[in-house]
Amino acid sequence: MKLIKSSTYSNVQLFWLVALRVLIGWHFLYEGMVKMTNPNWSSVGYLLDSGGFLKGFYFWLAGNPMILRTIDYINIWGLIVIGLGLILGALSRMFIIAGIILLGLYYFSHPPFIGLRYSLPMEGSYLIVNNMLIELVALVVLFLFPTSREIGLDGFIFHIKKSKLRS
Amino acid sequence: MENNKTDNSNNDPRENKKIGRRELIKALATVPVIGAFIYGWYRKQKFDWFLKQSIREEIRLDAVNPVIKRDVSRERQIRLGIIGCGMRGRDLLKAAGFVHPKTIDEWKEEALINRIDKRYHDYLEQDDLNVVVNGVCDIFDINAEKGLEAAANINRESSGGKMDPKPKRYRTYKELLAAGDIDAVIIATPDHWHAPMTMVAAREGKHVYCEKPMTWTVPETYEVVKTIKESNIVFQLGHQNRQNESYFKAREAIEKNVLGSINLIEVTTNRNHPMGAWVYPIHPEACPDNIDWDQFIGPAPYHEFNLERFFRWRCWWDYSTGLSGDLFTHEFDAMNQIFVLGIPYSAVSSGGIYYYKDGRTVPDVLQSVFEYPDRNLSLVYSASLASNRKRGRVIMGHDASMEIGRDLNIYVDRDSTKYKKKLEEGIIDPSLPLYSFTPGAKQVDAITSPTEQYFAGRGLLYTYRGGKRVDTSHLHIREWLDSIRNGTQPSCNVDRGFEEAMTAHMGTIAYRENRKVFLDADKQEIM
Numbered sequence: 227m228k229l230i231k232s233s234t235y236s237n238v239q240l241f242w243l244v245a246l247r248v249l250i251g252w253h254f255l256y257e258g259m260v261k262m263t264n265p266n267w268s269s270v271g272y273l274l275d276s277g278g279f280l281k282g283f284y285f286w287l288a289g290n291p292m293i294l295r296t297i298d299y300i301n302i303w304g305l306i307v308i309g310l311g312l313i314l315g316a317l318s319r320m321f322i323i324a325g326i327i328l329l330g331l332y333y334f335s336h337p338p339f340i341g342l343r344y345s346l347p348m349e350g351s352y353l354i355v356n357n358m359l360i361e362l363v364a365l366v367v368l369f370l371f372p373t374s375r376e377i378g379l380d381g382f383i384f385h386i387k388k389s390k391l392r393s
Numbered sequence: 394m395e396n397n398k399t400d401n402s403n404n405d406p407r408e409n410k411k412i413g414r415r416e417l418i419k420a421l422a423t424v425p426v427i428g429a430f431i432y433g434w435y436r437k438q439k440f441d442w443f444l445k446q447s448i449r450e451e452i453r454l455d456a457v458n459p460v461i462k463r464d465v466s467r468e469r470q471i472r473l474g475i476i477g478c479g480m481r482g483r484d485l486l487k488a489a490g491f492v493h494p495k496t497i498d499e500w501k502e503e504a505l506i507n508r509i510d511k512r513y514h515d516y517l518e519q520d521d522l523n524v525v526v527n528g529v530c531d532i533f534d535i536n537a538e539k540g541l542e543a544a545a546n547i548n549r550e551s552s553g554g555k556m557d558p559k560p561k562r563y564r565t566y567k568e569l570l571a572a573g574d575i576d577a578v579i580i581a582t583p584d585h586w587h588a589p590m591t592m593v594a595a596r597e598g599k600h601v602y603c604e605k606p607m608t609w610t611v612p613e614t615y616e617v618v619k620t621i622k623e624s625n626i627v628f629q630l631g632h633q634n635r636q637n638e639s640y641f642k643a644r645e646a647i648e649k650n651v652l653g654s655i656n657l658i659e660v661t662t663n664r665n666h667p668m669g670a671w672v673y674p675i676h677p678e679a680c681p682d683n684i685d686w687d688q689f690i691g692p693a694p695y696h697e698f699n700l701e702r703f704f705r706w707r708c709w710w711d712y713s714t715g716l717s718g719d720l721f722t723h724e725f726d727a728m729n730q731i732f733v734l735g736i737p738y739s740a741v742s743s744g745g746i747y748y749y750k751d752g753r754t755v756p757d758v759l760q761s762v763f764e765y766p767d768r769n770l771s772l773v774y775s776a777s778l779a780s781n782r783k784r785g786r787v788i789m790g791h792d793a794s795m796e797i798g799r800d801l802n803i804y805v806d807r808d809s810t811k812y813k814k815k816l817e818e819g820i821i822d823p824s825l826p827l828y829s830f831t832p833g834a835k836q837v838d839a840i841t842s843p844t845e846q847y848f849a850g851r852g853l854l855y856t857y858r859g860g861k862r863v864d865t866s867h868l869h870i871r872e873w874l875d876s877i878r879n880g881t882q883p884s885c886n887v888d889r890g891f892e893e894a895m896t897a898h899m900g901t902i903a904y905r906e907n908r909k910v911f912l913d914a915d916k917q918e919i920m
Contacts, residue, residue, distance in 0.1 A: 256430075266831075288509065289509040313427060313430070377420075377422045377423060378422070378423060382417075382420040382421075
């Protein structure tokens with residue numbers, strides 16, 4: 227798939243795409259930090275509240291203490307690292323993909339489909355589309371419209387890599 | 394929007410040179426966002442810390458689990474006997490470390506289907522109490538056999554595993570209590586047998602763990618207290634919720650006056666399943682040939698052989714103490730543990746048989762109100778056996794209220810005097826818990842039947858020690874055995890049992906005689 231080069235964007239386009247990237251990064255980073263600093267946090271409650279066709283899978287995750295510990299660890303550090311990557315524009319493509327996978331897992335754990343109800347309160351009213359799905363699609367947009375080589379450390383990394391190749 | 398830039402990333406001669414100032418600025422353009430995040434994070438942490446600190450200073454409670462130290466040498470083996478191997482009797486055998494192999498088969502199978510089902514895992518983790526069962530007594534042959542097979546399963550094996558020889562079966566409780574190779578006895582029989590058996594056991598010098606309620610009538614309550622005090626035995630009444638970590642925290646909150654002046658305590662029972670209403674299954678093989686009916690009747694009024702009465706005895710006053718004795722006693726004991734309430738000044742009750750028109754004589758809906766004028770509070774009990782509406786266990790104070798189940802939550806009252814300043818400053822939000830305590834917060838639980846859900850929600854099935862889920866009955870039995878070994882009093886001793894039984898009897902008599910009742914301590918009567 228051929229991606230649009232960031233240098234073809236207008237300044238206004240670039241500004242808003244970078245803003246979207248940074249804001250999603252901020253959200254990921256803060257979610258991760260909150261979980262990291264709460265000694266009682268565990269994904270177990272969320273997993274056991276799962277619904278939809280993947281419910282059995284999430285229950286299985288919750289039922290295995292080893293897997294649960296790993297899930298908790300991945301959740302916390304995944305969110306933090308993805309957040310930092312998006313804000314700084316470092317290895318953005320990889321972190322965007324990781325973010326899409328993570329949000330996909332969250333979405334399919336609690337899909338707002340007709341007939342499904344959850345004990346955990348939701349902060350809004352949703353039918354099929356919820357904030358997680360929107361954030362996921364926004365990350366897909368950021369994947370297709372990359373900005374980190376223009377604004378972000380990827381520009382730096384790309385420059386060094388290219389210099390090494392040429393020398 | 395116009396694209397006013399050209400694609401020059403591949404041909405830009407600058408890429409071959411050192412990175413320029415402009416490129417550097419663009420590469421690092423979002424770094425300040427990290428600075429802003431760190432600043433925002435710091436401010437938020439500081440604000441949260443300030444809120445927590447302000448609240449902590451006010452209530453002086455932390456979220457740390459209470460430390461319960463019971464380091465007792467278990468070198469000395471205690472030789473047990475059990476009277477009554479029905480559902481509850483077998484639960485208590487499990488709590489002591491003896492489970493029927495077929496039950497272990499079922500747990501193993503369930504654990505394979507449902508990975509959250511930890512019953513088998515938890516049982517294997519349960520402490521070895523260094524006890525042996527030397528005698529089993531049950532007047533129903535099938536239950537007696539189940540008890541014998543469970544008692545022989547000393548290695549916690551499933552079917553086909555290595556078993557010990559079965560212990561001796563006793564046909565009468567008196568024979569079991571006279572046995573020389575039994576030190577202590579578990580009594581899990583119908584209510585009308587609790588007191589007679591406890592008294593014979595005490596006279597025989599056997600330590601007693603007796604299921605609640607302690608007694609069936611008022612006169613025998615006084616006799617039990619007298620007999621136990623004259624003996625040298627250790628008596629524990631079966632209120633296993635004494636071991637619930639939430640209650641230790643609740644007591645701490647009361648001692649630190651977090652709720653202010655407490656004026657009303659509301660405790661409830663809500664169940665909506667035949668098993669919860671004592672409509673227990675009748676064993677298909679049960680008949681006069683394998684049930685000793687005369688022994689079942691004992692001190693109760695005579696009635697011809699009846700399987701419903703035998704298996705669902707809780708439904709008749711002839712053998713039972715109804716809602717008051719079976720379920721209110723758990724609620725009362727929880728509150729007595731937290732508040733040291735003692736016996737109330739007066740009681741009124743009302744209710745009726747409104748749903749289960751199955752020939753029972755005990756009500757399925759009951760309200761009892763107990764007054765404690767010396768403490769300036771009322772204790773209200775409300776029960777329904779035909780509705781699952783969750784109402785909890787709530788303690789209402791002028792400054793805050795507390796809800797206790799498996800979790801504990803404290804909410805500040807919006808018109809509190811004590812917290813007025815902090816409410817005005819916005820430090821305390823009355824819609825959010827001021828304090829929450831969840832024992833074993835990171836654990837996964839699987840509770841199976843509706844009755845189990847009811848008990849678990851009220852902290853009657855499991856609690857946590859060191860973050861590990863533990864059966865509260867196991868802890869209660871363990872406390873009793875430890876007390877026998879070190880000669881101390883357990884938490885639910887005969888004095889607590891006396892308060893429990895007398896309060897329950899006041900509620901029952903007020904209902905049955907449809908009047909307000911009072912305790913006449915001198916005459917040892919309920920007036």
